[in-house]
Amino acid sequence: MLTIFGQRHRFCDGVTRRNFLKIGALGLGGLALPELLRAEAQAGIRRSHKAVIMVFLPGGPSHQDIFDLKPDAPLEIRGEFKPISTNVTGIQICEHLPRLAAIMDKLVLIRTMVGCQGDHDAFQCLTGRSNRNQPPGGWPALGSVVAKLQGPVDPAVPPFVGLSPKMGHMEWADAGKPGFLGVAYAPFKPDGAGKSDMVLNGVTLDRLSDRKALLASFDRFRRDVDSSGLMSGLDAFNEQAFGLLTSSQLLEALDIGRESPKVRARYGKGDSRN
Template sequence: MLNIFGGSQRCCDGQSRRDFLKIGTLGMGVGGFGLADLLRAEAAAGKSHSHKAVINIFLAGGPPHQDMWDIKTEAPSEIRGEFRPISTESPDVQICEVFPRLAGLMNRAAVVRSVVGCTGGHDGYMCMSGWNQNQLKNLGGHPSLGAATAKLRGPVDPAVPPFVGLAKPTRHRPWAHPGGAGFLGAAYSAFRPDGPGMDNMKLQGITLDRLQDRKQLLASLDTMRRDIDVTGAMAGMDAFGQQALDVLTSSKLLDALDLSKEDPKIVARYGDGKPYQFQYDGAPTCNDHLLLARRLIEAGVRVVSLSYGRWDSHSKNFDMVRDHGGKLDQCLSALIEDLEQRGMLDDVTIVVWGEFGRTPKINGNAGRDHWPQVSCAYLAGGGIRGGQAIGSTNRLGEHAEDRPVHMQEVLATLYHNLGIDVSTTTVVDPTGRPQFLVEHEPIRELI
């Protein structure tokens, strides 16, 4: 491995470190996402000629279902809250007044008002994988949607990782996690761009000529290692090492992450989500991350996960929803319209949800507390049948009364829209046993 060091910097977590670029690993994901490993996966799986994709928008902290897509107008005041429902493009669906732009796009989307299966953990594990994080824990746990897709489909383009996680660091660290690789191993972890100006993806003070010289040195060292390798594990590394180096000289991924290359009018449509309010230990409302997600998919990424806002509203719930909801309304509607105008909407599925819902009764601090009994989700694109609300809760929003939808059904729908059949597709765990991606079927009303 070769490290190319740049200048010292202080990161958002307060630690001082040097920007670096690891030739052949590029620091992708936990434990390093080896580019050579990524390219090996592509060779094994075969490069896909279609490009279905998913944008998984995690509302970390638990969004209040009864203040978003399931307004309870007939509930008493201590439960009903401050918001009124508004009509949408679909005459059968009403949503919260803070989403006027999304109301005009309802025929492209669907809301699920009866999501069940939440474990109550303050993390995105189930939204990323569909599984309880204690299941198969001794093997590393189940892989997330992004990791499984990277394994099964490989990259669209060798210079672009199939799975990217966009999230600013959070003090409650699980809220910024894009979903793990589980028992598949670190090679299928999300690529997580970080560092000011994407410095960790640039050749810091090194020319391509010098890179070629170091490439020759690496080749010599690898030859030496291969000569003493009696297991044969080094066989075939040359081709993948060459392709990994090719990634370093490609600007495709870096360009996708550079919003200065985007039309300023489009950037303005998404907004920046500032000023950041109610952030505390969670994620900021980075509206531009939704635009980055679209650019990454255009570049060849298959799954983008991101954490948007901090929805753990134990106090000032209604102020938080006005702030976060209004900003989400702007950037999410811009994303849907942007994808539609580019002819991408039928190929890209968007899901917006959190780890659980909020208590029906408003507490003494004008907040709502944790409520894993029921939650909600918003889906758009991917060819789904839009213009509908699926499931319902009882009059007080306490539990799913009609058509409970398990969290795994949402994940199964995302897999289906990626062209992966969850009823037949398995991935092999370290013991050699095939494991299904999820145990539920896709949401029948949507496909």
């Protein structure tokens, strides 16, 4: 009998990937990664990819005005908004978030986080680390780490896309940097005029393939004399670029005109340049 947090399965063919990972985390039987992957394959469990959207609010509302209103605190400490109940007993949030309150059972509030330094930039939120005493190359952003470890679901779609808006002080809205992982894992930024670069503009696929072969021959020559590791990053960028150009998937995904007016209205008009 296998018992993991209340879920019982007599045999491993009913165990999900998440439960396998829990076994490894608990150290039951010293299950290592090779055994985990082998057990997954035998059980027919496939790798699952999830799309994660990280919303970072640079200089956004403080916690006592959104999720931790402290109504019993003195007037000079608590905010001006009133708390409302959510669909989870004991959890209250700001009165201006009624839709969020209705789906609170699908959210997790973490009220114990402490910043590693008192800066307003996005660095520690994107990396989980201080920007001081960094290793050579710097700390990579979360998206770059995922891009390195998981890779893309489809070669034509980058695993890490940065949609941060343009601001006067970009440290507040930076999508993150790849750090010591290298430029191959930097965020893809399809902002403004950059979208036009994803269109072939009359170049046939055969001609594009010829250009790719020529570029590869130059890269092989340069790699022989390059010891910085930059070429390996450029190789990955080249493959990604050709994948983007020969597939319409990413361009279609970025075309908000394909969304229904109802969905677009929920997000607001915004700025078409961002």
